[in-house]
Amino acid sequence: MRISTEFKTALQHKIDLKTKPLGALGDLESLAFKIGCIQNTKSPQITKPTIVIFAGDHGIAKMGEVNPFPQEVTSQMVYNFVNGGAAINVFSKTNDINLKIVDAGVNHQFESDLEIVDAKIDFGTKNYQFEPAMTEAQYEEAIQKSGEIVHQIYNEGCNTIGFGEMGISNTSSASLLMAYFLKLPMEACVGSGTGLKEGGINKKVKILSEVFEKHNVNNTLEALSTFGGFEIVMLYGALLKAAELNMTIVIDGFIVTSALLAAKTSNTTILENCVFAHNSNEQGHKKMLEYLDVKPLLSLGLRLGEGTGAALAIPLLKAAVNFLNDMASFESAGVSGETEQG
Known part of the structure; x- marks a missing residue:
């Protein structure tokens, strides 16, 4: 506008x-x-502020080479979200923020009566060490479903939306996307993720560098479908739909910002709708923020994900308009x- x-x-x-x-x-x-x-x-x-968490699994996580936690933690954390036991639940409740959990592609069959949005594309992505993470049809389905979710939230009266994610190994996908969009070497993009030490980080850099060289990626669609998790592609689609609806978008940390890098190639003015919640302690995030030339509201040393930074920043948006x-x-x-x- x-x-x-x-x-x-x-x-x-x-x-x-x-x-x-x-x-x-x-x-x-x-x-x-x-x-x-x-x-x-x-x-x-600021009306009916909402955070949407997209959860999905990654094929590479089954190998256990880039992630200190097993893939099963993704589904276990979804249950934790549903039961109200995660940091994002606490912060959302504290700050009167609506919270929606979306199964974008978790490698688990959840019970039908759980309070989650079933948008499952598949039971996790393929392992991009050997093949693209998803097909183009799956990529398109993820974008469509996430757009519909955001549109429904908008129709319920929300004008301010933040996004979170859950997916073991999704910092690997985000690092690959960062390397592609920022044209940086992998060692500048990879951090500790869920807690890797120096040796693990070096191994992660080596593996992801090999992945990056294996695939001939030429555009945003190929980058997301080759390297992305279903939750990251849904973040991409959700960001584009929120901007289309002229919502205020609260950007969380490393994973969400990797999706924003992709979204910016599809909507060059999307940053006009974005407020940056915080500077993640994941080392690549600061470089992303510098590339986008934006200033985050908070710097608390967070690197949890889940949308926690966004949940902590939304009270500042309320204070500003008030x-x-x-x-x-x-x-x-x-x-x-x-x-x-x-």
């Missing part, structure tokens, strides 16, 4: 005339301005404003 210069000037004027020195609320002022521009109003609202809407202006409060100093 194109925002007029007149509107931007009026919005900034409203921010500047609050009872404070110019710029005294720092990044909250920039955040209020951004959300106002997304919603094209000087009185923006000061814009509810804080007195100098005129309404009868407070003298700043005078020009010679």
